[in-house]
Amino acid sequence: MLPRSVLLLLPIVGAFACGSASAQEEPASAAESSTSRVERAIADCERFRDDPKELARRRRALAWLGEMNDPAATDYLKKELESAGTGAGAVMVLDAIAKAPRPTLQRELFDTLHGPKASEAVRVAAAKAIAAFGERGIDRLLEIAHGNPEATTGKARETVIGVLIDSGDDRALRSFAPKLLEGPMADRLRLLRRMENVGAVYPIDAARVRLVTEGTLDVAAVAWRQLAMHGHDRARSLAIDMLERLVDEPRPGVAADLIGGVASVGDPDLYPVLLRFAVAGGDVVRKALRSAAPAVAKDPALVEFLIHKGIENDDPKVRDAARILLEEAPARAFAPLMERVRAELRRGSKKSLDLAVSLHDLLAKDPGWSVELLALANSNDDELRAIGLSLLLRIGSDVAIPAAQKCLTHRNWPLRSLAYRYLTKCRDTSSIPLLIARFEREDEGRLAQELATALFAHTGTRCWRRVEWEAWWEAHKVGFALPHADTIRAGDGSGGGTTVSYHGIPVTSRRVAFLIDFSGSMAERIGTDKKRKRIEEAKEQLAAVVQGISSDHRMNLIWFSNEVHAEWDRLQRATEDNKKKLLEDLAKLPLGPGTNVFDAIELAFRDPDVDTIYLLTDGEPTTGRFVDTPGILDEVRRMNRGRQIVLHAIGIGTDSELLRRLAEDSGGVYKRIR
Numbered sequence: 001m002l003p004r005s006v007l008l009l010l011p012i013v014g015a016f017a018c019g020s021a022s023a024q025e026e027p028a029s030a031a032e033s034s035t036s037r038v039e040r041a042i043a044d045c046e047r048f049r050d051d052p053k054e055l056a057r058r059r060r061a062l063a064w065l066g067e068m069n070d071p072a073a074t075d076y077l078k079k080e081l082e083s084a085g086t087g088a089g090a091v092m093v094l095d096a097i098a099k100a101p102r103p104t105l106q107r108e109l110f111d112t113l114h115g116p117k118a119s120e121a122v123r124v125a126a127a128k129a130i131a132a133f134g135e136r137g138i139d140r141l142l143e144i145a146h147g148n149p150e151a152t153t154g155k156a157r158e159t160v161i162g163v164l165i166d167s168g169d170d171r172a173l174r175s176f177a178p179k180l181l182e183g184p185m186a187d188r189l190r191l192l193r194r195m196e197n198v199g200a201v202y203p204i205d206a207a208r209v210r211l212v213t214e215g216t217l218d219v220a221a222v223a224w225r226q227l228a229m230h231g232h233d234r235a236r237s238l239a240i241d242m243l244e245r246l247v248d249e250p251r252p253g254v255a256a257d258l259i260g261g262v263a264s265v266g267d268p269d270l271y272p273v274l275l276r277f278a279v280a281g282g283d284v285v286r287k288a289l290r291s292a293a294p295a296v297a298k299d300p301a302l303v304e305f306l307i308h309k310g311i312e313n314d315d316p317k318v319r320d321a322a323r324i325l326l327e328e329a330p331a332r333a334f335a336p337l338m339e340r341v342r343a344e345l346r347r348g349s350k351k352s353l354d355l356a357v358s359l360h361d362l363l364a365k366d367p368g369w370s371v372e373l374l375a376l377a378n379s380n381d382d383e384l385r386a387i388g389l390s391l392l393l394r395i396g397s398d399v400a401i402p403a404a405q406k407c408l409t410h411r412n413w414p415l416r417s418l419a420y421r422y423l424t425k426c427r428d429t430s431s432i433p434l435l436i437a438r439f440e441r442e443d444e445g446r447l448a449q450e451l452a453t454a455l456f457a458h459t460g461t462r463c464w465r466r467v468e469w470e471a472w473w474e475a476h477k478v479g480f481a482l483p484h485a486d487t488i489r490a491g492d493g494s495g496g497g498t499t500v501s502y503h504g505i506p507v508t509s510r511r512v513a514f515l516i517d518f519s520g521s522m523a524e525r526i527g528t529d530k531k532r533k534r535i536e537e538a539k540e541q542l543a544a545v546v547q548g549i550s551s552d553h554r555m556n557l558i559w560f561s562n563e564v565h566a567e568w569d570r571l572q573r574a575t576e577d578n579k580k581k582l583l584e585d586l587a588k589l590p591l592g593p594g595t596n597v598f599d600a601i602e603l604a605f606r607d608p609d610v611d612t613i614y615l616l617t618d619g620e621p622t623t624g625r626f627v628d629t630p631g632i633l634d635e636v637r638r639m640n641r642g643r644q645i646v647l648h649a650i651g652i653g654t655d656s657e658l659l660r661r662l663a664e665d666s667g668g669v670y671k672r673i674r
Contacts, residue, residue, distance in 0.1 A: 038072045041065040045076070059092045066096030074102050081108055086118040094125035098132040106130070106140075114156050123156060127163040138169055146175065165194055170201065177203030185216045192222050199230030212238050217245060221257035228264040229295075235265050243273065255280035256288035263292035263302070263325070271305045275313075278321035281628060283657060289324040297328040307337050311359060319358060320630030331365035338366050345372060353387060357637050360391050370397045377403040382412055383642045389418050390644075398426035405434050413447060414644035417611070420450035421667060424457045427482050432458050436473055439466040445510035445553070446611050446646070460487050500548040502614050503541055503650045505669045509612035510553045511571055513604040514542055517617035517652075519561045519595045524618070526653050526673065534618050534652050535591065537673070543583055549574050554609065557582055562594025562623050564603050571609045596624040597658070598632045601647070605639050613668075616650040620658065629658045637665060 041064050048058035062080070065073050077097050084090040090112065097105060112118060113126040130137045144160045164172040176195070180188055192211070198204055209232075211223035224242045228235040239261070250258060255277040262274040278289060296302055303326065310322025326333075341363060344352030356363070356372075363369045376388025377400040385407065392400045400422065407419035416438075423431045435455050442448040455469070456462055459476075460483035463469045500507045502514070522535040546555065554571035555578075558564065567585060572578050597617055602625070604613050621627040626635055636647075648668040649659035655672050663670035 035072070038065070038068050038070050041068065041073070042076050045080075059095075062092055062096040063099065066099030069100040069102075074104060077102070078105055078108060081105070081112065086112060086115040086122050088119075088121075090118075090122045091125045094122070094129050098125070098129040101133045101137075102129075103133060106133075113159070120155075120159065123159040124163060127160050131163060131167055138164070138167070138172055142172060142175060161191070162194060165198065173198055173201050174203050177201075177207050180204070180207035181210060185219055188215065189219045189222065192219065192226070196226065199226075199232075205230075205232055208232075209234060209238065213241050217250070218254055218257075220245060221250070221254045221261070225257045225261035225264070228261040231264075235261070236267050239265060239267060239270060250277065250280065252280045252282040252284050256284045259285065259288045260292050260295075263295040263299075266299050266302070268301055268305070271302055272309070274302075274325075275306075275310055275318055275321060278325070279315070279317040281317070286324065286657060289321055290327065293325055293328040296325045297330065300333070303329045303333045307333070311337065311362070316358075316630040316634040317628050320633075323359070323362060326362055329362075334362055334366055338363060338368060342372055345376070353383070353641070354634075354638060357387065357391070357641070358634060360394065364391075364395050370395070370399055373397070374399045374403070382410075382415060386415060386418055386644065387641055389415075389422050390641075393418070393422045393425060396425060398428070401426055401428050401431065405431055408434055408438055413444070413611070414642065416442075417447055417450055417644050420447065420454045424450070424454040427458050429458070429480055429482060432473060432477075432480075436466065436469040439463075439469050444611070445508050449508040457488050458482060500545055502545050502648075503616070503671055503673060505614070505648045505650070505671060507545055507549065507614075509646070511609050512553070512612045512614065513556045513558055513571070513607065513610045514545075515558045515560065515600045515604060515613060515615040516542065517561070517595060517597075517619070518559045518589055518591050519617075519619065520591050520593055521595075521618055522652075523591055524653060538616055538652060539586055542586065546574070546579050546582060551575050555582070556604075556607065556610070557586065558600050558603055559589055560596045560600040561592030562596055563592070564596055564599045566603060570607050594623040595619050595621050597621040598624040598626040598635070600624075601632075601636060601662075602639070605643065605645065611643075611645055613645055613647045614650065615647060615659070615662070616652055617656070617659070618651070618653045620654075620656065629661070632658060633661055633665065636662060640666060 041061060044061035045058060045065060048054040048061060062077075066077065077093060080093045081090065081097065084093050094109075094112065097109070109126050109129050113123055113130070115122070118126070127141060130141055133140070141160050141164055144157060145164060161176070165176070173195075176191065179191055182188075188211070192208075195204060205227065208223040208227050212220045212227070214220075215223060220242060224235065224238055227238065242258070242261070249255075258277045259274060262270045262277070278285065296306070306322045306326055310318055310325070313319050313322070337359070341352070341355055341359065344355060356376075360369075370392065373388045373392045376384045377392060379385050379388065385403070389400055389404060389407070404419040404422040404426070407415045410416055410419075420435075423435070432455070435451060435458065438451055439455070442451050452462070459472075461472065463472055516538050518535070522538065523533050526532055526534050526537060542557070549555070551574050553574040555574050556571050557567040567582055595617060597615070598621060601613065601615065604610050621632065626632045640647075645666060646668045647662050647666040649656070649663040649670045650673060651659045651671070652673040660670045662668070
């Protein structure tokens, strides 16, 4: 039996279907002339029916058939829809039906739209097929959108509203304007957000203007941003009305909408407000900053303001926000900033180095920036050399190959590590004998692995002793050409290294600190079956690593909640006694409040022997010397300038921008555990 919602619609559908089929379908003579074409299309549909490998070709065949306004084509598509029901295959059948008006299929389309098991994709495809009937199809959809709520399901109504808005039909759009000014604010906000891309429709814009002053703060912010983005002539004057409503600092969601509005409206008086909202924090604000970047790039005055008042601000949160807003700005806009940074670098002050590192992504747009970095890479100062090489590595510039080669024999292991990684990315045959000369001289796990990776990147082969490498090079060096990058990617690059891994990230270092979150939220469940706690997964993974590494590894465990503690003051050999002690203590550690990420990282950095960190957490920082993402990133970059510690980050039950950027900055791996 049909659902009550569909029964209520049958009189409408029946009346619609009473029109002459011959008025909608091709005349008999035309149909006869197209019979062979329809038959051929149907044959193609049948030929690809049961082969999952031919799904794309079957979709194309159905689409071709759908373009034929022929009774035979319609009958075939009807049977296909009945066969597909509301399954995944129904979407491509419905898409084919929508290629031409097919009034004889109205009942089937309405049944599909209201099917209790239909997915959103199937409902959307059915509604689009109804809309293909033209004005009468739009009328039927409008009756669902604005009619008796008991006559249709809530899901079908929401789908129809979305399809009507996306259709761009002026009559349909105007019909929704009154809904923006009536009913609960939550419903108005949902509809307003659905109209994100609707501009220059008078009733809707008029409703938005009223909502700026009459709606709740979150509704008003969205309405004003949309007016600004669509260039409404009242957006600038309404900014005052909008800002006067802010008694306290706005919530991140409201701040995000205000950022989009200020960036679009182009009023210099509002530029300081943009930075005020930009430091509200949170992923929603960072997303808004990136979305606003194209609008910022079109406003030269705003770009100049952000460079002078944002990039050069003492607050790292302000600097980070300005950097994101300027991501789309043209390279020429940074020429004055480039000159200032160049002058600062010549002075060699600590502030100039901090500035160079924090502005690297922006300054890299200027071709002259690589010249400045090359000068740093050729410096006699180890810290300057590390900064120059690491930043050139980030942009993939090969101008410092000779400088990196000179670092291969440096007494400072962080510089050797950086040189191996730089030469792995920036390959040159002249590096091969120099890398071979280092073979068997790197006895530390991470550096030995990095050297092996660099050699593989240059040669596409592996040897296990230096004498073997020397013999291989002697036989191949004349006329040698670097292997294609695809060949290198096809290899695992492991060099036969360790099989021990932590959450799937190989443990190649022999001097490693494990940082584990012991906050209360680690007691929550993970996985599809929800039978395991996050902390149980973290402990089990660490226990496997500790048991698997050999005694020539040195290790430490640092755990954190609101406070930070370490198993030992310094890395300790992975002897059986030390392994036993660590695992016994690990099993007894209690969970606590707070998430102190930065202080845990800082404690690991205090040990001069640590070269690799594995950081695991399930949440954003809530306590510690730094809690905001920009502040943590700035300080870790500063600490790591002369250390070259690789930081691998694991987000357990969370997807973290902070963890991702910590890993990227240090050459580590970021992994999310669901």
